[in-house]
Amino acid sequence: MADGTLAIYRRLVAAQVRSQAQYRASFLVELCGTVLFASVDVLAVLVVFRVARSVGGFEFRAVFLMAALSTCAFALADLTVGSIERIRAYVRTGLLDAVLVRPLGALPQLLAADVAPKRVGRVLFGIGLVGVAAHTARLDLTPARWLLLLVTPVAGAVLFGAIFVASATVAFWWIDSGEFAAALTYGGRDLTSYPMTVYGGLFRRVFAYGLGFAFVGYYPALALLGRRDPLGLPAVTGWLGPVVALGAAGVAASAWKVAIRHYRSTGS
Amino acid sequence: MRPVTATVARPDMTTLRMYAAVAAAEFRRYATYRQAMVAAMFTNSVFGFLRCFVLLAVAGGAAGGAAAGYPRDRLATYVWIGQGLLGTVNIWSPPELAERIRTGDVVADLLRPVNPVMAYLAADLGRFGYAAVTRLVIPIAVGAVAFDLYAPAHPVTYPLFVGSVLCATVVCFACRYLVNATAYWLLDSRGPQIGWVAVSSALSGMAFPLAFLPAPLTTALYLATPLPYLIQVPADVLVERHPPATMAAMVAGQVAWAAVMLAAARLVQRRAERRVVIQGG
Amino acid sequence: MTVIDVRGLRKDFTVRVKAGRFRREARTVAAVDGVDLAVEAGEMLGYIGPNGAGKSTTLKMLTGVLYPSAGHVRVCGLEPVPRRTRLARRIGVVFGQRSQLWWDLPLRESFELLRHVYRVPATDHRTRLKWYRDLLDLDAFADLPVRQLSLGQRMRGELTAALLHGPEVLFLDEPTIGLDVVSKQAVRGFLADLRDAGDTTVVLTTHDLADIERLCRRLVVIDHGRVVHDGTLERLHERYGSRRRVVVDLDEPLATPVDLPGATVESVSADGLRISYALDSATAGALVARLAAVASLRDISVVEPDIEDVVARLYRA
Numbered sequence: 001m002a003d004g005t006l007a008i009y010r011r012l013v014a015a016q017v018r019s020q021a022q023y024r025a026s027f028l029v030e031l032c033g034t035v036l037f038a039s040v041d042v043l044a045v046l047v048v049f050r051v052a053r054s055v056g057g058f059e060f061r062a063v064f065l066m067a068a069l070s071t072c073a074f075a076l077a078d079l080t081v082g083s084i085e086r087i088r089a090y091v092r093t094g095l096l097d098a099v100l101v102r103p104l105g106a107l108p109q110l111l112a113a114d115v116a117p118k119r120v121g122r123v124l125f126g127i128g129l130v131g132v133a134a135h136t137a138r139l140d141l142t143p144a145r146w147l148l149l150l151v152t153p154v155a156g157a158v159l160f161g162a163i164f165v166a167s168a169t170v171a172f173w174w175i176d177s178g179e180f181a182a183a184l185t186y187g188g189r190d191l192t193s194y195p196m197t198v199y200g201g202l203f204r205r206v207f208a209y210g211l212g213f214a215f216v217g218y219y220p221a222l223a224l225l226g227r228r229d230p231l232g233l234p235a236v237t238g239w240l241g242p243v244v245a246l247g248a249a250g251v252a253a254s255a256w257k258v259a260i261r262h263y264r265s266t267g268s
Numbered sequence: 269m270r271p272v273t274a275t276v277a278r279p280d281m282t283t284l285r286m287y288a289a290v291a292a293a294e295f296r297r298y299a300t301y302r303q304a305m306v307a308a309m310f311t312n313s314v315f316g317f318l319r320c321f322v323l324l325a326v327a328g329g330a331a332g333g334a335a336a337g338y339p340r341d342r343l344a345t346y347v348w349i350g351q352g353l354l355g356t357v358n359i360w361s362p363p364e365l366a367e368r369i370r371t372g373d374v375v376a377d378l379l380r381p382v383n384p385v386m387a388y389l390a391a392d393l394g395r396f397g398y399a400a401v402t403r404l405v406i407p408i409a410v411g412a413v414a415f416d417l418y419a420p421a422h423p424v425t426y427p428l429f430v431g432s433v434l435c436a437t438v439v440c441f442a443c444r445y446l447v448n449a450t451a452y453w454l455l456d457s458r459g460p461q462i463g464w465v466a467v468s469s470a471l472s473g474m475a476f477p478l479a480f481l482p483a484p485l486t487t488a489l490y491l492a493t494p495l496p497y498l499i500q501v502p503a504d505v506l507v508e509r510h511p512p513a514t515m516a517a518m519v520a521g522q523v524a525w526a527a528v529m530l531a532a533a534r535l536v537q538r539r540a541e542r543r544v545v546i547q548g549g
Numbered sequence: 550m551t552v553i554d555v556r557g558l559r560k561d562f563t564v565r566v567k568a569g570r571f572r573r574e575a576r577t578v579a580a581v582d583g584v585d586l587a588v589e590a591g592e593m594l595g596y597i598g599p600n601g602a603g604k605s606t607t608l609k610m611l612t613g614v615l616y617p618s619a620g621h622v623r624v625c626g627l628e629p630v631p632r633r634t635r636l637a638r639r640i641g642v643v644f645g646q647r648s649q650l651w652w653d654l655p656l657r658e659s660f661e662l663l664r665h666v667y668r669v670p671a672t673d674h675r676t677r678l679k680w681y682r683d684l685l686d687l688d689a690f691a692d693l694p695v696r697q698l699s700l701g702q703r704m705r706g707e708l709t710a711a712l713l714h715g716p717e718v719l720f721l722d723e724p725t726i727g728l729d730v731v732s733k734q735a736v737r738g739f740l741a742d743l744r745d746a747g748d749t750t751v752v753l754t755t756h757d758l759a760d761i762e763r764l765c766r767r768l769v770v771i772d773h774g775r776v777v778h779d780g781t782l783e784r785l786h787e788r789y790g791s792r793r794r795v796v797v798d799l800d801e802p803l804a805t806p807v808d809l810p811g812a813t814v815e816s817v818s819a820d821g822l823r824i825s826y827a828l829d830s831a832t833a834g835a836l837v838a839r840l841a842a843v844a845s846l847r848d849i850s851v852v853e854p855d856i857e858d859v860v861a862r863l864y865r866a
Contacts, residue, residue: 008665015662019653022694026456033462040470047480048322051336052329055322098647100614102666103637176303183314191318198325203317261616261630264562 008104012112020117030118038071038122042129045193056197057230061137063195065224066217068133070192072126073156073216079123081161083114085181088171096263107165107256126153139224148220148239155241156192156216162248163188163211169252169259184211192216197230212248215241286382287390294394305402308355312407316351320344320415323476336479341418342507343477348411349503350474355403356396356433357440357498359468365448366457378541385445385534392441400433424512425505428519432502435522439494442529443468449533452540473500494525552718552750553588553611558620560606560774580606582774583620590717593744593751595765597758599864603774604754608720611752612642625717638667641711645723648703649710650695656706657691660713667714674713681709684739701732708739718750719743725757737763758856770863777863782856789862791854792827795836798848799824807843812836822847 020027045067049060056063087110090096099106099113134141134149141149167181174180188211191199196208196218208214215237222229223238298305323343327335335343354360365388368374377384411417420426447464451457469475472495478486490496501522505515560581568574581603588594598604609615610622613629613636622629627636643649650659664674682688685705690698698706704724711719724740725733741764743749755761761768761782768785770778778785786792794815802821808814811831817824826836833851840846 004668008668011662011665015651015654015658018658019651022653023456026458029456029459029462033458033466036462036466040466040475043470044475047476048326050482051480052326053331054329056325056329095647097609097614097644098642098649100633101612101637101640101642101649103634103668104666105634174303174307176301176307178304178307179311180307183311187311187314187318190315194322194325199318199321203321263615 005104009108009112012109013115016113016115017117027118031121034119034122035125038075038125041189041193042067042071056195058195058197061133062221062225062227063193065133065137065139066195066221067193068126068129069152069156069217069220070189072123072130072153073192074160074189075119075122075126076153076157077160077164079116079119080157081111081164082119082185083116084110084164084168085185086110086114087168088175088177088181091171091263092175100260100263106260107253134224137225140226145224148223152217152220152241155245156220158245159212159216159241159248160185160188162245162252166248166252166255169255172259172262188213188216192218212244215244283382287386290387290390291394291397294391295397298395298398308403309406309410312351312355312403313410316348316407316411317414319350320347320411323347324415336477337509338477338479338507341416342509344411344415345418345507346477346503348407348415348417349506350499351407351411352404353433353436353499353502354474356399357436357502358392358395358399358444359440359472359474359498360465361444363448363451363457363461365445366451366461369448369451370455370457375544378544383534383537385530385537388445389438389441389530392437396434396437404433418507420506420508422508422512425508425515428512428515429502429506432505432519432522435519435526436498436502438526439497439522439529442526442533443494443498445533446529446536449536449540452543468495468498471495472498473503474498477503490521494529497522497525550590551587552590552592552625553586553752554621554623555584555586555607555611556621558584558586558607558610558622559618560603560610560615561618579618579774581610581617584771584774584776586769586776586779588750588752590750591747592767593740593753593765595761595768596752596754596771597756597761597768597860598771602771604771605722606774607771608722608752608754612640612720613637638714639717641714641716641719643704643707643711643719643721643724645704645721645726648695648707650703650706652696653694655692655694656687656698659695659706659710663710663713669714673715677713677715678709681712684742685709685735699732701728701735704728704732704736705739708736712743712749716749718752721751721753721755723755724753725755725760733757733759740764758860762856770860772864785856785859785863786854789859791859792829793833793854794852795826795828795833796850796852797824797826797837797840797846798822800845800847803844807840809836809839 045063048055049063053059058066084107087096090099090110096106099109102109130149130153139145139149163184164181167184170177170180188207191207192213196204196214199208208218219229219233219238220241221238223235228235229237320343323335323346324340327333327338327340327343330336333340338346365374368377374384377387380387408417420429443464447460448457450460454460471478471489471493478489478496478500481489486496501518504510505519508515510518558581559579561577561579563575564578565573566576580601584603584607586607596604596607606615610617611624611629613633616630624636625639627639629636649663650656651662654662660674660678663669664671669677682691685708687705687709690702695703695706708724721740725736728736737760740751740753744751744764753760753765766781768778768780768782769776770785778788795812799822803824809826809831811829812826813829815825815827828836837846837849
């Protein structure tokens with residue numbers, strides 16, 4: 001039964017890929033576009049180190065590793081879950097109705113049907129970037145650290161995915177929420193590119209620990225580099241990414257359930 | 269240019285009044301999007317905090333505690349002005365015109381007895397008017413509560429800043445118009461749109477002050493592209509990066525770019541119209 | 550067997566209304582306000598009402614899209630929202646203005662995808678698809694991407710898509726909206742066949758009362774969230790005093806119009822050659838027989854009451 005469900009989603013994804021493939025020129029342009037945007041984000045990190053020798057107490061190779069982990073995690077989440085941003089349009093126009101009358105879960109159905117294959121470019125860029133950063137940082141890769149290096153982007157993607165979904169549910173209560181969700185999703189991507197020592201006070205407490213962004217790049221990078229956390233958390237924190245991510249996913253799933261119940265279909 | 273005489277002055281006044289009406293309507297339209305504005309303010313504020321913390325850390329890690337010549341308070345001010353300018357100058361506006369060209373709705377614009385470039389500009393200035401009293405001011409206020417901001421020392425800075433923001437808006441409008449107008453030839457203008465967003469976010473001074481880049485590159489940007497005149501120049505004016513005379517020269521540069529880009533937009537529009545006529549729409 | 554069982558169904562929406570310059574007040578509005586409805590298997594029910602009466606809201610609560618504020622709902626014995634995905638397999642839904650089809654893919658591929666989504670055995674799928682292909686003449690456009698179809702072609706595709714998994718109940722929300730005359734006829738003809746086959750229970754909301762006249766024996770009228778009529782079209786006419794009319798043309802004028810029990814004279818033309826009777830309790834046949842006895846008749850016509858009129862009066866009431 002479970003296998004059958006997966007096969008259905010695979011078909012929905014394939015249908016979306018076939019649909020997109022019809023617009024080949026646009027697809028190529030957008031594929032390049034996503035890579036271009038990802039490079040602009042990384043460029044910002046590089047430029048900063050032209051002016052400063054360290055940022056938040058960390059030298060280039062450490063920050064670059066954090067930024068690479070963040071870029072890769074965000075790209076994965078953007079590919080798989082990013083299209084949930086469109087939920088605002090679905091709620092506004094009542095298009096969600098057509099999704100809700102099918103015998104499939106609404107969230108996986110939306111994700112499968114709206115997947116944006118053009119974002120594959122960004123994922124490849126992110127993976128390459130992690131490789132370069134790991135090399136630049138001259139990591140001492142024990143088997144445990146190898147595992148951490150592989151798991152971290154996935155855990156980060158799950159966390160970003162949870163943020164994507166949870167912030168998208170805001171649209172069910174607040175249809176005109178505009179760019180609100182972007183503050184948490186794209187904001188989170190920018191935020192996780194730098195060490196958490198950079199941020200101050202309440203802002204750090206809310207974003208780094210409250211929303212869990214510290215576990216995307218910062219703590220795993222510390223564990224990979226074998227550094228102590230200047231903020232005082234124990235070394236094991238670097239390994240908590242998957243736990244935090246699963247917790248966030250649970251919260252997002254509950255938020256989604258409540259939101260669907262709250263859905264007030266508009267239009268005739 | 270025709271010499272202005274009494275006989276042509278009257279229609280010109282009517283045209284001006286018409287543009288003013290367009291601008292006023294657009295001002296009112298934006299005033300009704302209150303909720304979207306609140307959401308945008310939240311987003312601008314989150315990004316403001318984020319960039320501000322990062323750039324302050326950069327200053328902290330730079331020799332002398334100043335990043336590329338920006339001391340901490342000017343750097344913080346720079347970031348929050350940047351957030352305010354983002355929604356005021358409107359770098360990332362949705363590609364409305366390109367969409368109208370794609371769907372063919374643009375024909376309705378061409379049927380009106382006004383120059384479409386100027387009519388769209390009037391509308392954009394109406395939007396600017398509303399944004400200037402909301403989207404520009406609120407992030408600066410938020411930033412001022414949370415960080416030590418820099419207060420300009422010269423009184424002349426204030427009028428210069430107002431002029432600079434206005435010019436930046438016109439330059440940005442013309443750039444976006446040109447990007448959108450590619451839809452007349454390409455129909456699907458997503459390529460140019462993506463290019464514009466990528467280039468304007470990286471090289472307009474929004475992501476980081478352009479002084480962070482290698483000096484030859486910065487100079488080239490100032491001389492050969494309109495990009496620094498969108499965010500970098502107005503922000504520099506308010507944080508008084510240079511003496512008033514230099515800043516005035518930069519604003520003059522903005523005026524020149526505004527004129528050049530507007531002329532380019534009008535030229536492209538004329539070409540496009542001829543093309544539409546030849547193709548039969 | 551009762552397929553749809555609804556008692557005391559309610560849906561409240563909170564709307565914010567301006568109260569003063571900056572204040573907004575939350576006010577609760579009942580879009581559906583205590584609807585009772587029982588639909589038997591095989592019925593084709595017309596569900597009508599003016600804009601904003603609560604038609605679509607009811608339909609959305611029956612299909613599991615919207616969560617009811619109060620009341621009891623069972624469709625195929627299931628509570629729609631908690632059993633949404635299970636119910637989805639047993640019902641079909643067509644929203645006139647929202648497509649179920651894959652916009653950029655050929656119609657044929659949408660059907661194939663839906664076969665998997667609904668897990669329909671391949672043989673059942675083939676049989677049903679063959680049936681609908683012939684009935685709705687799909688082959689002419691099944692290989693075109695949906696975005697290239699005309700509205701009428703698309704609606705035929707939507708109907709097929711909603712029926713391919715053999716649903717027990719079909720919900721149709723404005724299936725003829727925006728269609729041209731020919732497409733409307735095609736859709737109505739198809740639905741009439743579906744009704745006559747009797748396997749599918751159908752609930753139809755529409756603005757076009759010709760749909761109802763052609764298709765539905767039972768009619769539920771809803772206004773301000775409440776059911777104001779539930780019964781046959783004839784009962785509706787009776788209740789609201791709309792009557793059939795008999796118009797007779799005579800060879801020669803009568804001295805005085807014949808008065809007949811169970812019918813009233815509505816009008817007499819100036820030359821006295823045309824008399825219009827409204828039927829109260831008499832049948833048209835009885836009336837004509839009585840007239841034929843006293844005058845020579847040139848022509849007779851029976852005018853059905855106009856449903857638009859009745860409904861317009863009902864909405865205004």
